[in-house]
Amino acid sequence: MNTVIRSGTNLIVKGKSSKVEHVLKNEAVVLVANHPHEVDIIALFAALSPREDTSLIISFRFMNLVPHADPYLIPVYTEHHAIKAGEEKLKRKFFRKLHNVPTFSPEEEHKKNIESIKFASEKVERGEMVVIFPNPSKDQRRSWYSGVGHMLHGVNRRKKVYVVKAYIEGTSNFDYLRLFPHAAKLLTPIKVTFSQPQNVETILKNDPKEITRILEDDYRKWEEKVSSKPRELPELLKAPVLLRTKFAPLFVERFFERKTNW
Secondary structure (H helix, E strand, O other): HHHHHHHHHOEEEEOOOHHHHHHHHHOOEEEEOOOOOOOOHHHHHHHHOOOOOOOEEEEHHHHHOOHHHHHHHEEEEHHHHHHHHHHHOOOOOHHHHHHOOOOOOOHHHHHHHHHHHHHHHHHHHHOOOOEOOOOOOOOOOOOOOOOOHHHHHHOOOOOOOEEEEEEEEEEOOOOOHHOOOOHHHOOEEEEEOOEEEEEEEOOOOOOOOHHHHHHHHHHHHHHHHEEEEEEEEHHHHOOOOHHHHHHHHHHHHHHOOOHHOO
């Protein structure tokens, strides 16, 4: 939260009732959110109360950027999906120059993802909170990855497990400007809306892909109710890949300055 306050960003939080707050602070919960832009992570955690047993499922490219943050991160390996879809080749190239990470074959990535999802399931089973972005893509129409379904399917079904939805809007490719004093005042407010907690015990009997489909359908119906009309920026006004990539390490470092300040 301190990072957001210092930036001057106007953060609007909706739907955080006492019941939602209780579940997010004390219960076994999976928090699912949209993720069209990089600053979404900071906005989401700024809207949450501190919780020491929180873990974030995140691209392995961000591991080892800020070492003291690594214990709270669960890496996923989706480079083969991004390459297949032709997503932002220039961005990946510049990011590797700033923070070189190993390359894995699709088979290796699959094995590592199984390990990460199993680890996430164990955390939820222990009563912790895991944050996941089922579609970490600018194209929010794309179907969710099934990792969230596999994670929930792997949880002991005798445990009460909740899912809380979060919808983030107001972020853009200009958000790196929020790192500079007073610049945030020129940008739109960021709004984070939370749903009521959902006990997912009844859907855990389904296979992982069906669990994912049920959650995605429910999320999209809820999103239509809470979201504002989308505001598309003209293509020429979108921040260049180089600008966003250049400030990525600083962006992550500011985010993880103090975990207790989220």
